[in-house]
Amino acid sequence: MTDGFADILIRWYADNHRRLPWRETSDPYLIWLSEVILQQTRVAQGLDYFRRFVARFPDVRSLAEAPQDEVLKLWQGLGYYSRARNLHRAAQLVCERYGGTLPADYEALLALPGVGEYTAGAVASIGFGLCVPAVDGNV
DSSP: OHHHHHHHHHHHHHHHOOOOGGGSOOOHHHHHHHHHHTTTSOHHHHHHHHHHHHHHOOSHHHHHHSOHHHHHHHHTTSOOTHHHHHHHHHHHHHHHHHTTSOOSOHHHHHTSTTOOHHHHHHIIIIIHOOOOOOOOTTO
């Protein structure tokens, strides 16, 4: 019975899902960025912020090297500014500890500022193909 239900869900998703840039990549940085932006933010609003962030900060290193004021300025309007500060600090730590590449390890991701179980799970499973859950309140 579950196999049939899963097939129905997969077919529905294939026919009805929204085309979003973070769904069309396996780049862990872009997945992480989208997850942080979409915390407490509707997709319709977050999409423009995601595009602006990627245009200005195409990788972890460019985000890490930016002044915090610039990151906060680009974040303006999303609210919950601790997300932007944590994103910036985590990018700096990724550069210091992992050479500018997000770690392919759930526990290491979870140790980054602002990364909780869901975000670590999403980055690990979608970005790195690791077998870890990414379950949030929407599920």
